[in-house]
Amino acid sequence: MQARQLAILDAMGVAVYVPRGRAEPAPARASADGLPGGGGDWQALEDAVRGCRLCGLCETRTQTVFGVGNRSARLMVVGEAPGAEEDRQGEPFVGRAGILLNAMLRAAGFERGEVYIANVQKCRPPNNRDPSDEEAERCLPYLRRQIELLDPAVILCVGRIAAQRLLDTDTPIGKLRGGVYRLDGRPVVVTYHPAYLLRSPGEKRKSWEDLKLALGVLAEGSGDGNRA
Ligand code: URA
Secondary structure (H helix, E strand, O other), X not given: OOHHHHHHHHHOOOOOXXXXXXXXXXXXXXXXXXXXXXXXXHHHHHHHHHOOOOOHHHHOOOOOOOXXXXXXXXXXXXXXXXXXXXXXXXXXXXXXXXXXXXXXXHHOOOOHHHOEEEEOOOOOOHHHOXXXXXXXXXXXXXXXXXXHHHOOOEEEEEOHHHHHHHHOOOOOHHHHOOOEEEEOOEEEEEEOOHHHXXXXXXXXXXXXXXXXXXXXXXXXHHOOOOOO
């Protein structure tokens, strides 16, 4: 990563983690004044993601997939990475998995537009392969800044990759389910990815338990668990 890119992200409040073994000289602190959108707000972050060339996925993407939904939402859904349809449309979870995610949200009392949905990875990995460690480390600061800006009451990680990357753990998803974790103080609940549920519909019951857990956390936070 170039020092200038690091400085811009730093000025925007985006924490950048340089992968182990790839340390580069620390950049000078830049002022936020020169940034498009003033630095640090949603627009500046979206612009930075749109122009991002921090990993090789920028070479194969059709477009970046920033995130979608209510920027005042109390429930944030975090997935893995855009697939083919998301890459085409520029919006997360618009393919078959997205249709199931919408149904899951509706069952929990939310319309899609009431929550905020984003991925760990903002660009599609070719052939839907898992994002590499380096790709995830380069992209994760954007998600972390989205979380800071949104300040959700609960984060629902859908799928192993989202859960393990966000919680920085290798624990299998089957073991992560059922717990309430903390990310900078914010509660995180883990469930299966809708694409997995499409392949294994018998697991939907467990996912419903996870959604109820997330709703319980929301209710604890507000006394009104049915509000996004
Ligand atoms: N799977 C994800 O994890 N994210 C998407 O946006 C689409 C499918």
